Amino acid sequence: xxxxxxxxxxxxxxxxxxxxxxxxxxxxxxxxxxxxxxxxxxxxxxxxxxxxxxxxxxxxxxxxxxxxxxxxxxxxxxxxxxxxxxxxxxxxxxxxxxxxxxxxxxxxxxxxxxxxxxxxxxxxxxxxxxxxxxxxxxxxxxxxxxxxxxxxxxxxxxxxxxxxxxxxxxxxxxxxxxxxxxxxxxxxxxxxxxxxxxxxxxxxxxxxx
Amino acid sequence: xxxxxxxxxxxxxxxxxxxxxxxxxxxxxxxxxxxxxxxxxxxxxxxxxxxxxxxxxxxxxxxxxxxxxxxxxxxxxxxxxxxxxxxxxxxxxxxxxxxxxxxxxxxxxxxxxxxxxxxxxxxxxxxxxxxxxxxxxxxxxxxxxxxxxxxxxxxxxxxxxxxxxxxxxxxxxxxxxxxxxxxxxxxxxxxxxxxxxxxxxxxxxxxxx
Numbered sequence: 001x002x003x004x005x006x007x008x009x010x011x012x013x014x015x016x017x018x019x020x021x022x023x024x025x026x027x028x029x030x031x032x033x034x035x036x037x038x039x040x041x042x043x044x045x046x047x048x049x050x051x052x053x054x055x056x057x058x059x060x061x062x063x064x065x066x067x068x069x070x071x072x073x074x075x076x077x078x079x080x081x082x083x084x085x086x087x088x089x090x091x092x093x094x095x096x097x098x099x100x101x102x103x104x105x106x107x108x109x110x111x112x113x114x115x116x117x118x119x120x121x122x123x124x125x126x127x128x129x130x131x132x133x134x135x136x137x138x139x140x141x142x143x144x145x146x147x148x149x150x151x152x153x154x155x156x157x158x159x160x161x162x163x164x165x166x167x168x169x170x171x172x173x174x175x176x177x178x179x180x181x182x183x184x185x186x187x188x189x190x191x192x193x194x195x196x197x198x199x200x201x202x203x204x205x206x207x208x209x
Numbered sequence: 210x211x212x213x214x215x216x217x218x219x220x221x222x223x224x225x226x227x228x229x230x231x232x233x234x235x236x237x238x239x240x241x242x243x244x245x246x247x248x249x250x251x252x253x254x255x256x257x258x259x260x261x262x263x264x265x266x267x268x269x270x271x272x273x274x275x276x277x278x279x280x281x282x283x284x285x286x287x288x289x290x291x292x293x294x295x296x297x298x299x300x301x302x303x304x305x306x307x308x309x310x311x312x313x314x315x316x317x318x319x320x321x322x323x324x325x326x327x328x329x330x331x332x333x334x335x336x337x338x339x340x341x342x343x344x345x346x347x348x349x350x351x352x353x354x355x356x357x358x359x360x361x362x363x364x365x366x367x368x369x370x371x372x373x374x375x376x377x378x379x380x381x382x383x384x385x386x387x388x389x390x391x392x393x394x395x396x397x398x399x400x401x402x403x404x405x406x407x408x409x410x411x412x413x414x415x416x417x418x
Contacts, residue, residue: 049308049359061297067276068304075296087284088270095277099258106315123348128355133344139332146337150258 003028004046004054006038010179013209014066015053017171020206022077039127050127067097070168083168092162096169100161103150104176107143110136111183144185148194155193166201174201212237213255213263219388221262222418223275226380229415231286248336259336276306279377292377301371305378309370312359313385316352319345320392353394357403364402375410383410
């Protein structure tokens with residue numbers, strides 16, 4: 001297998017943490033987004049949509065989305081389980097992962113890509129350039145606040161997002177929340193359940209990656 | 210189990226088609242978005258995020274995202290398989306479903322919610338009101354064109370989106386493309402592979418739902 005990573009971007013970090021939590025070591029190639037390597041001909045041959053992470057399986061199948069990479073590795077390397085151990089928990093893992101991506105990941109990316117001067121013309125990830133929409137960055141900031149509320153509500157009921165144990169959506173949310181610093185957002189002081197959850201994940205060896 | 214549906218909205222239609230393709234009959238309750246029932250106290254007790262579809266399992270677990278509902282039903286009712294039959298195909302199903310949601314579903318929803326006078330103040334689904342951003346509706350229209358290109362590229366290589374057989378991402382894309390009519394977009398005449406794929410799915414009994 002070959003894992004295409006980028007040490008500075010949040011999406012590949014999600015896959016990197018998942019791989020580390022599985023205790024796997026996979027041949028890794030670094031794609032520098034700062035140097036525009038995701039748009040170069042070599043990488044576009046691997047993934048024409050110009051996004052990282054990518055996992056190429058031993059059979060040559062190209063998996064370009066975090067959820068696909070995680071599900072594939074979970075099937076091939078079941079221990080430790082990171083996507084639930086019962087049908088209901090497995091469904092809750094997918095549900096919470098989707099909620100975190102939509103309610104957290106999307107507005108955080110929108111806030112950054114539509115406001116940062118260095119991302120001018122790069123408001124959407126992928127091979128096509130799009131202008132920034134400042135009003136969208138503002139709306140996204142409001143939505144990030146709602147996402148923190150949503151996390152806090154859930155983590156007051158449950159130690160981890162999907163179920164009693166640490167699973168994929170915890171990785172997704174952890175990476176998104178650390179990345180939110182680029183748009184000057186951190187877990188609010190009063191969100192004590194979220195802070196306890198964050199500290200527990202921050203203490204895991206994978207979190208250093 | 211109880212399935213909360215809405216006959217006029219695209220997201221619950223995805224779950225409805227999946228249930229029909231499985232040959233299941235599940236107790237169904239209609240939530241009228243036109244009447245605002247998704248924001249009423251009865252439904253908010255089921256799903257505080259105010260979205261349909263929802264599947265409540267026999268154990269009382271509330272599943273609020275299409276991917277979670279599909280994965281749960283696939284595990285409980287494996288035949289016919291709609292999410293792949295090998296680890297690689299199962300990963301490709303999740304990958305293509307995510308691509309269709311992000312590259313197709315998101316811009317179609319953005320185009321509608323940020324332009325339609327009847328959705329003023331409802332630019333984001335869920336319990337909180339957001340103003341429309343007309344510039345976002347325009348950008349979304351451009352992205353819908355790119356999504357049709359992406360579909361055509363894929364369907365020139367593969368009869369169905371994820372693999373050789375009809376699976377979840379085909380349902381997702383079919384529902385999204387039919388819904389795109391509300392923002393005056395249809396499969397371009399010259400996208401012959403997509404039109405062949407569309408006609409094949411349109412002929413399935415589930416497509417009438």
